[in-house]
Amino acid sequence: MNRVERRSRTVQSTLADEALFDRLQRAALGYFLQTLNPFNGLVADTSRPGSPVSIAVVGFALSVYPLAVDRGWLTRADALRFSLAALRFFQASDQSGSPGATGYKGFYYHFLDIHTGVRVWRSELSMIDTALLIAGVLTASLYFCADTADENELRGLADFLYRRIDWRWAQDSGETIRQGWKPECGFLHYGWEGYSEAILLYVLALGSPSCAIVGDCYRAWTSTYQWENLYDHDYLYAGPLFVHHFSHAWIDFRGIHDGFMREKCSDYFQNSRRAAYIQREYARRNPQEFAGYAENCWGLSACDGPSDEQPQLSNEPRRLFGYAARGVPYGPDDGTLCAPSVVASLPFAPEIVLDAVRHMMERYPEMCVEGRFSSSFNPSLADDNGRAWVSPGHYGLDQGIVLMMIENHRSQRIWELMRACPYIRDGLQRAGFHGGWLQQPPFAGAG
Amino acid sequence: MTQDYDGSITTPQDAYERQRLASVHPPRWVNPHAAERYHLVIVGAGPAGLGAAKTAVALGARVALIECRLIGGDCLNNGCVPSKVIIRTAQLYAEMRDARHYGAQVPSDIQVDFAAAMERVRRIRSHLSGGDSAARLSAIGVDMFFGEVRFTGADSLTVDGQTLRFRKALIATGAAPNIPLIPGLAQAGYLTNENVFDLTELPRRLLVIGGGPLGCELAQAFSRLGAQTTIVQDMPLFLGNEERDAAQLLSDAFARDGIEVRLNTQVVAVRVEGGQKLVDLVSDDYRSTVAVDAILAGIGLSPNVQGLNLEAAGVDYDASEGIRVDDFLRTSNPLIYAAGDVCLEHKYTHTALASARIVVQNALLRGRERMSRLVIPWCTYTDPEIAHVGLYVREANRRDIPVKTFTIPMHQVDRAVTDSEEEGFVKIHVRERTDQILGATIVARHAGDMINEITLAMVAGVGLRTLALVIHAYPTQAEAIRKAADAYNRTRLPPRVRSRLARWMER
Numbered sequence: 001m002n003r004v005e006r007r008s009r010t011v012q013s014t015l016a017d018e019a020l021f022d023r024l025q026r027a028a029l030g031y032f033l034q035t036l037n038p039f040n041g042l043v044a045d046t047s048r049p050g051s052p053v054s055i056a057v058v059g060f061a062l063s064v065y066p067l068a069v070d071r072g073w074l075t076r077a078d079a080l081r082f083s084l085a086a087l088r089f090f091q092a093s094d095q096s097g098s099p100g101a102t103g104y105k106g107f108y109y110h111f112l113d114i115h116t117g118v119r120v121w122r123s124e125l126s127m128i129d130t131a132l133l134i135a136g137v138l139t140a141s142l143y144f145c146a147d148t149a150d151e152n153e154l155r156g157l158a159d160f161l162y163r164r165i166d167w168r169w170a171q172d173s174g175e176t177i178r179q180g181w182k183p184e185c186g187f188l189h190y191g192w193e194g195y196s197e198a199i200l201l202y203v204l205a206l207g208s209p210s211c212a213i214v215g216d217c218y219r220a221w222t223s224t225y226q227w228e229n230l231y232d233h234d235y236l237y238a239g240p241l242f243v244h245h246f247s248h249a250w251i252d253f254r255g256i257h258d259g260f261m262r263e264k265c266s267d268y269f270q271n272s273r274r275a276a277y278i279q280r281e282y283a284r285r286n287p288q289e290f291a292g293y294a295e296n297c298w299g300l301s302a303c304d305g306p307s308d309e310q311p312q313l314s315n316e317p318r319r320l321f322g323y324a325a326r327g328v329p330y331g332p333d334d335g336t337l338c339a340p341s342v343v344a345s346l347p348f349a350p351e352i353v354l355d356a357v358r359h360m361m362e363r364y365p366e367m368c369v370e371g372r373f374s375s376s377f378n379p380s381l382a383d384d385n386g387r388a389w390v391s392p393g394h395y396g397l398d399q400g401i402v403l404m405m406i407e408n409h410r411s412q413r414i415w416e417l418m419r420a421c422p423y424i425r426d427g428l429q430r431a432g433f434h435g436g437w438l439q440q441p442p443f444a445g446a447g
Numbered sequence: 448m449t450q451d452y453d454g455s456i457t458t459p460q461d462a463y464e465r466q467r468l469a470s471v472h473p474p475r476w477v478n479p480h481a482a483e484r485y486h487l488v489i490v491g492a493g494p495a496g497l498g499a500a501k502t503a504v505a506l507g508a509r510v511a512l513i514e515c516r517l518i519g520g521d522c523l524n525n526g527c528v529p530s531k532v533i534i535r536t537a538q539l540y541a542e543m544r545d546a547r548h549y550g551a552q553v554p555s556d557i558q559v560d561f562a563a564a565m566e567r568v569r570r571i572r573s574h575l576s577g578g579d580s581a582a583r584l585s586a587i588g589v590d591m592f593f594g595e596v597r598f599t600g601a602d603s604l605t606v607d608g609q610t611l612r613f614r615k616a617l618i619a620t621g622a623a624p625n626i627p628l629i630p631g632l633a634q635a636g637y638l639t640n641e642n643v644f645d646l647t648e649l650p651r652r653l654l655v656i657g658g659g660p661l662g663c664e665l666a667q668a669f670s671r672l673g674a675q676t677t678i679v680q681d682m683p684l685f686l687g688n689e690e691r692d693a694a695q696l697l698s699d700a701f702a703r704d705g706i707e708v709r710l711n712t713q714v715v716a717v718r719v720e721g722g723q724k725l726v727d728l729v730s731d732d733y734r735s736t737v738a739v740d741a742i743l744a745g746i747g748l749s750p751n752v753q754g755l756n757l758e759a760a761g762v763d764y765d766a767s768e769g770i771r772v773d774d775f776l777r778t779s780n781p782l783i784y785a786a787g788d789v790c791l792e793h794k795y796t797h798t799a800l801a802s803a804r805i806v807v808q809n810a811l812l813r814g815r816e817r818m819s820r821l822v823i824p825w826c827t828y829t830d831p832e833i834a835h836v837g838l839y840v841r842e843a844n845r846r847d848i849p850v851k852t853f854t855i856p857m858h859q860v861d862r863a864v865t866d867s868e869e870e871g872f873v874k875i876h877v878r879e880r881t882d883q884i885l886g887a888t889i890v891a892r893h894a895g896d897m898i899n900e901i902t903l904a905m906v907a908g909v910g911l912r913t914l915a916l917v918i919h920a921y922p923t924q925a926e927a928i929r930k931a932a933d934a935y936n937r938t939r940l941p942p943r944v945r946s947r948l949a950r951w952m953e954r
Contacts, residue, residue: 122732184732189711190683193691193841223844226690228852228874229934237852239692263849263879287858287869319703329856330692330872332699 017354021406022071024343027371028399029068032061035396037114041086044114047393052120053112056129058086060400062136063250063414066143067407080150083140087157089117090137095164097125099183106165106211107181108133124180124188127170131201135250137161138424142417162423167205167213175220177205177213193224195238197246199268207427218431222260230329231281234264235274239327241301241341242401244272248347249404251424252415255436262434273348280352282328283337290335292379292388296359300326300333301341303398304375304391320381335380336389339373340398347409364388373398452741453636458645459569467573470580471518478592479585481609485511486811488604488613490596490755493520495619495787495799495806497579502807504588511590511613513606518579520621521640521788522796528575529568529644530664534828536564537671541704541830548867559673561649568644598760602782615782615810618762618770619803620755622788624745627656631717632744635724639745640665650674650741654726656714657746658685660827663697665743667829670706677707677737679714679728686827690840693833693890696871700830717742750789774817775809776802784810791818795825824902826895831871834898837886837905840876849879853911853931857891860930862922868892873927875901875911882910882935889927897925911935 035044035051043061045054065079090108097104100118109119110126141158144151172178172187177198180188202221205213228237238244247253253268261267283298307322320334339360346353361368366387367377374391375398381389407413418424420442428438458464468474487503489496492514500512517524546553577583581591594607603612624639626632638646640661651674655666658680670676678685678701684694685701701708712730719725726737750769757764763771763779770778770785777784784806787799801821808814824836843850858869871890877883887901904914915932919925940948 182732188731224841225844226840226852227850227879228854229938230854230856232934232937234851234938237854285858287856287864321702329854329858330696 018410020357021410023371024373025067025071025403025406026073028403029064029073030370031372031394031396031399032064033074036061036082038082038085040089040115040117041082041084042089042112042114042117043396045111045397046395051114053114053117054129054396055108055110055112055126056132057396057400059129059133059136060249060396060404062086062133063139064400064403066139066417067403067413069143070411070413080144080154083144084150084154084157087137087140087154087161090133090161091157093117097183101183103130104181104183105169106130106161107170110180122182122184124182127177127179127181128198128201130165131198131204132246134162134165134204135200135418138421139250139414139417142421162204163208163210165204165208166211167208168211170205171213171215171217175215176217177201177221195225195236195243197243200247200250203247203251203424203427203431205427206430207423207425209423209426212430219259222258225260227260227264231278233274233278233281234266235278236260236264236266236268236271238275239300239330240325241275241279241299241328241338241345242325244275244348245341245344245401245405248272249344249401249408250414250418251428252408252412252419252437256428256433256438257435258432267436269348272345276345276349276352279328279345280356287329288331288333288335290333290380291382292335292337292364294359296356297337297363298356299338299340299342300328300331300336301338302326303336303338303341304395305334305336306378306381306389334378336376336378338376338398339367340375340395340402343373344401344405346405347412350409366390369394373402451636452638452646452650454638454642455636456638456642456645459647461566461569463566463569463573467569467576468517470573470576470582471524472514472516472593473581476581476591476593478594478607478609479590481511481592481611482509482590484612484614485509485590486614487511487807488611488616489513489619490604490616491520491619491621491751491787491789492518492579492584492591493619493621493787493799494522494796495621495803496520496617497584498800498803499617499619499786499807500584500589501587502804503811506807506811508811509590510588511592511611512584513592513594513596513611515593515595518581518584519576522799523572523576525640525644526661527796529572530640530661530668531828532568532571533564533644533672534664534668534830536567537668538830540673541671559649561672562647564672565644565647572644595754597754597756598762599756600759601761601780604760613782615784616760617803617806617810618755618757618778618783618785618789619787619799620751620789621799622748622750622769622794625747625749626744627714627746629656629714629717629744631719632714632742635717635719635742637742637744639743641745643743650739652723652739653677653741653743654679654714654724654737654739655743657744658682658687658710659747660686661745662743663701663827663829666706667701667704669743670701670704674741675707676705677709677739679709679712679726681711681713683711685710686833688839689827689833689835690874690888692872692874693835693888696831696890697827697829697833700870748788748794752789772818774819775815776806776818777809793823793825795823798823798825822902822905824898826898828895831868831890831892832894834889834894835887836898836902837884838876839886839888843876843885848885850876850885851879852876853934855927855930855934857924857927860922860924860927862924862926863891865922866892866924868924873897873931875928875931877911877935882912884910891924891927893924897928900925900928 042053044051068074069076069079093102107125107130110123137158141155178187179190226237279298283293284295286293302325306320308320375395376391378389486508488511503510598604653674653676655678666678716727752764761780770790772790786802786806788794805816808816826834853875855873857863857871875887876885911932919929
């Protein structure tokens with residue numbers, strides 16, 4: 001192949017890639033527009049009937065509207081209207097912390113009623129999900145920077161909501177941030193240890209000018225990290241793939257290092273890249289011999305999945321785990337793969353992600369419904385026609401991460417916006433991050 | 448007659464039991480006349496006491512060994528030995544049910560013969576008791592006494608009406624199960640490791656309180672023997688000290704076995720209704736009640752320090768932490784030492800034995816052996832087994848020791864694959880940019896055997912570079928350790944050198 005031919009192939013594949021990205025992003029956007037309650041800006045956790053709101057999904061929604069405006073798929077006026085509705089709702093919401101409230105101490109219950117916005121399912125006041133919500137709130141405030149009454153109001157509300165969060169209270173006088181609280185029993189004890197998606201939570205909690213966490217909280221958390229050599233890759237270990245994505249959806253970790261990463265001569269961006277390669281290697285090895293697993297078919301993450309749980313029986317042996325944080329290399333692994341998590345690795349390792357995405361879409365078209373990836377599919381549980389088991393409906397978290405990470409790959413738009421966020425910058429610096437864009441003066445990244 | 452699953456259970460008096468008692472506490476044993484003064488008086492004939500007695504006698508010392516119950520202590524009678532026997536039988540039943548996984552037919556009618564399983568427990572326990580019988584100890588020169596001990600002074604104690612004087616003494620009275628204070632538990636009745644091996648009928652439904660090593664081992668064993676088992680742990684994961692992945696793999700294994708796992712859950716009350724035990728559980732704001740036939744309690748161990756009149760000997764102790772010792776295992780009375788569960792944080796048979804060796808060195812040979820110098824491995828014998836030695840990563844991080852872990856999942860090991868035992872991993876922690884081994888965790892079917900190689904390397908100061916040179920027989924599961932060492936070697940080449948090498952190879 002000569003140089004002209006090579007160049008022609010590259011242009012063709014780039015065009016094809018762009019078309020694919022457009023298709024996936026527009027379909028993902030459709031999820032938010034279809035499940036949105038325009039009166040309060042809340043968005044459903046899943047597309048299944050009766051689904052409550054997940055506050056994290058609202059955070060993703062607030063982040064994807066600006067991207068959709070930039071791409072011409074949503075008017076700025078609509079995006080502003082939806083965002084303002086959500087921010088106004090949270091500002092006025094019941095913060096008493098009572099069992100039927102919406103939040104407490106600036107945090108919010110994980111699941112809310114889509115019409116009334118009050119707590120449902122006796123869900124916990126969730127620190128990590130509040131962080132994902134507030135990241136979306138801040139994204140909106142950075143995007144809508146025009147000097148108009150509505151955009152001024154939006155920025156004021158965003159600042160109010162962020163500053164209202166009492167991150168210090170969430171420490172519960174301990175070394176690290178608690179993950180949940182319930183009015184019925186107080187703080188919950190999940191015992192999270194090791195690297196997780198909580199890096200965003202810590203950065204936001206450190207950046208607060210009003211109620212930042214105190215002490216050596218970030219260091220206490222990172223002291224549970226494990227730096228491992230697995231399949232000949234050195235990386236900061238976390239099994240489920242989404243852990244390597246969620247904070248990265250908002251924060252550009254390229255070239256910036258905290259104390260841990262400086263010592264390891266790496267950064268969190270590189271780490272997510274290695275995590276993708278490790279996932280691919282695990283699927284190639286396919287230790288449990290599940291159908292479909294291959295170099296171009298991977299993605300073990302937190303997702304829905306088939307279940308063999310029998311509600312009336314509590315002591316039956318289980319091999320299928322339903323909604324679970326599947327991970328590499330220790331599982332749990334029941335043959336269920338999460339395509340959205342593969343797409344979310346796009347900014348880190350496009351050279352392996354694109355091939356995998358194309359392969360999975362071609363081989364298992366049934367997992368794409370309305371052009372959107374379902375939460376998961378399981379080729380080991382194929383029907384008589386050879387079609388893989390597919391998780392019904394769609395999950396908002398999946399659609400949000402797909403849309404954002406494709407955009408971060410294409411234009412780095414969210415990363416650029418958030419670089420200008422003073423709270424994020426302060427939080428990163430207080431966590432000990434240096435280098436890269438953090439050393440450059442912030443620039444206005446608004447749209 | 449249906450068995451009551453409570454404290455009233457006693458050991459069936461069969462031939463095995465009579466043989467065991469003849470060894471570990473002969474019914475007509477006559478205590479010897481006490482010598483004028485002993486070089487070493489040992490209180491407690493568990494692993495630490497036995498180990499010290501045999502070593503001291505071999506050195507020519509005059510030794511008295513005193514036991515109030517059974518020679519062999521918990522390890523032989525109520526702990527490691529009987530639990531491993533029952534675990535083996537349970538594993539066999541699990542494999543029979545899972546036969547298809549091994550390309551074999553599942554037997555058509557698997558009926559668990561629980562009574563036979565427990566008879567095997569008694570037979571093997573009885574067989575092993577012969578090794579350190581009272582008669583044999585006596586024959587090698589140990590003055591063997593049975594009876595309650597009371598210290599009467601800094602260098603004397605009484606047993607069975609006789610006063611024994613000593614130059615040095617060793618307290619090795621071990622520990623007993625720690626029963627949680629749960630309203631209604633005592634009235635409802637419960638099992639502990641001290642009587643669970645005396646069962647002859649399988650409880651149909653069993654609740655295990657506590658997710659420590661023994662609780663996990665027995666929960667899995669009884670589940671595999673057919674008991675509908677629930678395990679309740681008040682922490683987010685089992686085996687509180689182990690690393691997260693190890694504990695998570697165990698939770699997954701329990702789920703596969705059909706054990707109902709209740710993490711982050713506390714038992715708040717027990718009551719008896721209609722002949723069954725109703726156990727109230729609370730997990731955060733979720734309350735539930737489980738109906739069972741038997742409850743296995745005994746969270747952790749409490750040191751046996753009561754009734755010894757330690758005050759008279761000037762020996763400091765704490766009811767929950769045990770006898771206070773320095774790094775040389777000396778108590779607050781310089782003539783008296785302690786070893787084993789009664790004073791150590793790590794309550795294992797092998798730690799008891801190691802501590803006994805230190806005491807003999809320090810007490811009789813004026814040695815300066817330190818407990819803190821020991822490299823202590825341990826293992827929980829679930830399926831898969833979970834073994835550890837040395838530092839955990841979180842400990843290294845807290846001490847600002849840069850640490851890197853070389854991880855080999857067992858699915859990378861051919862022998863694990865051929866045996867369909869791919870679950871688990873070998874993780875070896877080294878000081879970053881060196882090959883010095885700081886610690887290791889192994890989760891594998893035979894992790895307990897595999898950890899010994901890492902322990903040897905740590906004791907001998909052997910690093911991963913040298914381990915990579917050790918030829919491991921192929922195919923063995925211990926090859927995982929060599930693979931970790933190989934992975935280390937591959938990281939030694941900087942990327943620039945590696946690419947130069949690649950270019951040179953291409954010439």
